[in-house]
Amino acid sequence: MAHRIREAMAPAKHERGPAGGEGKIVEADETYIGGKEKNKHAVKRHSGRGGVGKQVAFALVERGGKVRSYHVPNVTGETLRPIIVTQISRDSALMTDEAGQYRHVGAEFARHGKVNHGIGEYVRGEAHTNTVEGYFSILKRGIVGTYHSVSEAHLKRYLGEFDFRYNHREAVGINDTERTDAAIAGTVGKRLKYHQANEATNAQAEGAGVLALAR
Template sequence: MTADLQNPIFQDADKAREFLEATRWPDGPICPHCGALENIRKLEGKAHRPGLFQCNSCEGQFSVTVGTVFERSHIPLHKWLLATHLLCASKKGMSAHQLHRMLGITYKTAWFMAHRIREAMREGHFSGPLGGTGKTVEADETYVGGKEKNKHRNKRTKGNIGGKGKEVVFSLVERGGSVRSHHVPEVNAKTLRPILVAQIDRKSFLMTDEAGQYYHPGKEFAKHETVNHGAGEYVRGEAHSNTVENYFSILKRGITGTYHHVSQQHLKRYLAEFDFRYNERSGLGVSDDERAVKALKGIEGKRLTYRRPDKTDNA
């Protein structure tokens, strides 16, 4: 895929379909109904729509969009590819309002397209834990949503949930590697420990701030160091949480500057979007083109049914 927006795959539905077929089926079509790799023929002629295949093993018919987030969409495929590229190439995201203007579709359609693409970006399962011997993972939490005056941690709030209208985001970042973000109900050892021990290799070095919820879980790792932000300490040798803080700065600029407000229901998909772009960033040698292709490879096996945009979701 190329960054040239005049590329035929962004302008012509047939070219887009051929590109998606080559991306999803590099070794030839696979029946989404029975998984057959052979005895599949392409249906030609005016009686059949372009890109239709028939599996002679199960007698099912299918196209490249069956079994994906694009299935049963009436939006031309070239607009799907362009929307995917734009969302993958925009570091701080792209609003549904912007997509609706650029693609010439309604806002409601653009909103739903964007959520389907975010679902494609979401990792259905993680390949393994972060970190390992000699590696460092930083953990921290931040608060998003609500009015600007409420967007900072409220120490007096019971359970340390961050105050009215705010949602808690807990992220783990491996230095020089990937990030995994979670929308959690509150910040305490009970909610964070299961994530820490499931997502981080116990042989890792864990870096956090001085908050009490990390004290006991930190003992389960090879090493746990903290920095005392309350005392103005942010770096002490290798002890710091600057990597995860840098990720939060990108996330917050996107939420505040691009999406303005996201609903509690859909926050997990926005986190998947920002995680995906960070994990497939240019600093790791991934180009915009490659990032968009990787997102397209994630469309399989995920479906979202249509619903009206949430009145609190202004993206």
């Protein structure tokens, strides 16, 4: 039942246009979701460093606006570019870190601001990714503090839940009644069948759909 509620929280693809627009700023970044290897059972451990053995969440946050996040298979430019160019207005300013996957796609927008975290640079004028990193902090605290862990099959729906909470927070003037009404309205036209809820192949369906639209 909880996953059906999360499915309702996620906006239908036809309900949202591109984020940003002329004079607006959108931040893009990725993070890894998953426990520390040393805390896993031996049969579930993965060798390697960084994101090995973890799931990837990619998010776009419009400053002063909403977030939209995706469960993606990797962070290559080939994977992320179709999401970025279909989900952000080309009239926007794009803000990212110095990662190579953003280098070329940034030229497709009105401006591309970058910060180099590798040398300890986190803000340079209007360029920073503090907003999207703040969202990731909320996401990870919520997962660890409330759910402890999430599986690959369900990560997409947890992202939908946290996107909904962020986009309907009190800070943007939405009260509890309005938030509840929005969640109920989201059930219209949606149905999550039992056999879908545990399919790992369904986990990245939204991101895959965006990729398909861009091709």
